[in-house]
Amino acid sequence: MTVRSHRADDIVDEVGVWLAGEFAGRLPATEIDRVVRLTRLDLEGSIAPEELGEMLHRLGRARLQRLLQVTPVRIPQAR
Numbered sequence: 001m002t003v004r005s006h007r008a009d010d011i012v013d014e015v016g017v018w019l020a021g022e023f024a025g026r027l028p029a030t031e032i033d034r035v036v037r038l039t040r041l042d043l044e045g046s047i048a049p050e051e052l053g054e055m056l057h058r059l060g061r062a063r064l065q066r067l068l069q070v071t072p073v074r075i076p077q078a079r
Helices: 003-023 029-043 049-070
Strands: none
Touching (some): 003 029, 003 049, 029 049
16 A cells, blocks of 8 residues: 555545534434545546545535435434
């Protein structure tokens, strides 16, 4: 594993935590993680590596918002 890929993995994890906090209670954590990881794959090779964090957050957030508009997911309330 290279330093660059390790740093990218850290960025992906950090963005995942931020978006999980923002969308908690509205989308399952597994769906948030899936969207973040697929978004990273879509961005790979398309942007400068130093822009990964910002672009991943922006695009991931937009995709999660779109998911909420298209198919609202109901998460059961804890008792």
